[in-house]
Amino acid sequence: MLKIKNYIFALFLLGSILLFGQEFPDYQERMFLTLSDSLRSPNIMSQATEGSIDAEEYLIGAGDKLFISISGMQELNYTLSVNHEGVVFIPKVGVVDLRDLNLKQARKKIEEKILNYFKNVEVNVLLVELRKIKVSLIGDVGKPGVFIFPANARLMDLIINSAGLNPTANFREILIKSKNEENLYFDLLPFLRFGDRKNNPLLHEGDIVVVNKIDETVFIAGEVSYPGTYEFKEGETIEELIHLAGGLLNKARRDSIEVIRFVDDGFSQQSKFYSFDEIREGKIPLSKYDNILIRKIPRIFENRFVVISGMIKYPGYYKIKKDSTTLLDIIKEAGGLREEASLDEASLTRSSETEVTEDPEFERLKLIPVADMTEDEYDYLKAKSRQRAGRVVVDFFRLLKFNDQSENLILKKEDIINFPEVKNYITMLGQVVNPGHIIFEEKLSVEDYIQLAGGFGWRALEGDVRVIKAKTGEWIEADDVDKLEPGDTIWIPEDPPGPKFWDVFTTALSVVGQLAAVVAATVAVIIATK
Known part of the structure; x- marks a missing residue:
């Protein structure tokens, strides 16, 4: 008995894997045809997408209207309908059986019939009004049902005018069952992707379109x-x-x-x-x-470019040779630096190394309020926030002024070299009277620049001034700065305003009320126990 139970469990497990572990098709053409009703465009009346008729493809049927012109000694014009038996009656000619004929064959048969009764005439047969057909859509679809279309409707007309196919529908084996029990399969994907018309057939009266579920x-x-x-x-x-x-x-x-x-x-x-x-x-x-x-052929048709920008004579893209082209080679090819170029703030960014490995600790710290962090955690958060992904350490001053070849790195494809303009100023931010840029003077201190900016603002935290270094982005307390450099920023934070009187009053009133309630409850308990 135990073996039977184990066998049944194994079958159930295998079935679950096959059912739920199977990956369904994901190609983009499935997206629109499997949208829910609320996302599909409303369609008031089912219409065919084509205006033209292929005379060799279109089958004549009951309800089609034909215009027949007989031109000779006299002009005879008739607009006639094909009856429910598939025949048309032409005055002075008689009955013509059009069952199972396409439009081209019907024209030929009508013309031959007329020429048996009329000599030396010209015959023209035109299809002037299409009949309506009724087709059914069933299977793995949003809403199975019966639809009425003009007789030039195709498979895609039916699908678009329906509630769509289910995500599990098989687009590649759609069955169309005709009234005479003929079964034909069509692959919708070649039509959707390449416009293969033979996989978007005309529908006929009584067709049943069956959409199967994906199996394999x-x-x-x-x-x-x-x-x-x-x-x-x-x-x-x-x-x-x-x-x-x-x-x-x-x-x-x-x-x-x-x-x-x-x-x-x-x-x-x-x-x-x-x-x-x-x-x-x-x-x-x-x-x-x-x-x-x-698989891909490695390194075939691989572009090897670097970008050099900023204060360079000819900025732009430059081709490099693998394991050969250096920084100095590209700077020389780009015409050299302009006078305004800053060597202190120049940078080399290796974009191929910008994909930073996920740091779980950094992600955790970003979710914690600063007040709840330890000092080490806060320092780590600041350091990671200032990290510049892909930044390669290069001393451009030593490279270009002293030709230090240890700084002349070999470039890699997609490297970005930037020479920003020299910032010959100090930026004043925060609570000073006149924030903005002040021309750099080497002899001036942090206090001197604050005075040049009009002094502290009335809400400045005077004891918490910071200097943001242009080269590193590091934040340093003003008292610890030995020397200011061009491009540095002096930031004076704002002393946050104290609580408003009304807020203090309402809070105090609330506390007093709570205390009074506690006292009253205590007194009531004491009296009740006596």
């Missing part, structure tokens, strides 16, 4: 235009899937396309490698749950 999938990744998960189609080849995914990109490796396939037990996988020529010539069929991996 395949996956393609790498150097194709549309990587992703797709519905598995029996008999489809790897080459056809690659074509459906938009084909190979220029950087795709064509000599080693990996096909990862489950073996018969459904648990183990094995890999095989094929060239694209082998796939194309061998017509290798897909198996359910195949994974097709198309």
Whole structure:
């Protein structure tokens, strides 16, 4: 009995994995056709998307109206309807059976019939009004139902005018069952992606469109235009899937396309490698749950550029040679520095290294109020906040003034070199009378600059002045600054205003009221116990 229970549990577990572990197709064409009703555009009346008719594709049926002109000795014009038996009666000619004929065939048959009764005439047959058809949509759809369309409606007209397909719907095997029990399958994706009209057929009276649920999938990744998960189609080849995914990109490796396939037990996988020529010539069929991996040729068509900006004669993009081009090479190629260039604030940023590894401690500290942090935690938060991702330490002064080759770094692609303009001023921020820029003078101190800015404002925290260093971004207490440098910022914080009288009054009144209530309750208890 225990073995049976274990067997049943194993089957249930396997079924759960297959049901919930399966990844559904994710290509972009599914997005609109699986939107909910509230997100779809309202459609007041179902209409076909095409105005023109293909005479070889359109089938004549009951309700179509034809204009027939017979030109000869006299002009005869008739507007006639095809009756419910599929025939049309032409005066002076008789009945013409148009069942199962397309428009081109119907025109020829009508003309031949008329020419049996009229000689030396010109016959014209025009379709002037389309009949209405009734079609059904069922299966894995938003709302199954019956729809009425003009007779030139196509499969996409039905889907767009319905409540859409479910996210689990199989776009690639849509069944259309005709009145005469003919079953035809259509793949909607080639029409949506490439405009393949044969997969967007005309609908006919009594058609039932059945949308099945996805059962099995395949996956393609790498150097194709549309990587992703797709519905598995029996008999489809790897080459056809690659074509459906938009084909190979220029950087795709064509000599080693990996096909990862489950073996018969459904648990183990094995890999095989094929060239694209082998796939194309061998017509290798897909198996359910195949994974097709198309890798990239490393470093092919790889641009190697750096950007130099700021106070340089010819800023812009410059090509470099791998493991060869240096800082001085690019500065020279860009025409050298302008007089206004600042060597102290010049920077080299390596954008390939800007992706900073996630720091859980930093993320935790960002969620904690500063008042609740320890001194070390606050210092760490400040240091991490000021960190400049990708910044490479270079002493441009030593490099350009003393030709120190230890600072002449070899550049990497996407490096950014910047020479900002010299800031020959000190910036005054916060609670001074006249905040702004003051021309730098080496002999002046922090107190001197505050006086030049008009002195402290009336709400300044005079004992908490900070200096923000231009080179490092470091915040230093004014008393600890040995020397100011061009570009530094002096910040005077504001003394926050005290509480308003009314707030203090109402708070005090509330406290007094609470105390009075406690005293009254205590007295009441004492009296009650006597």
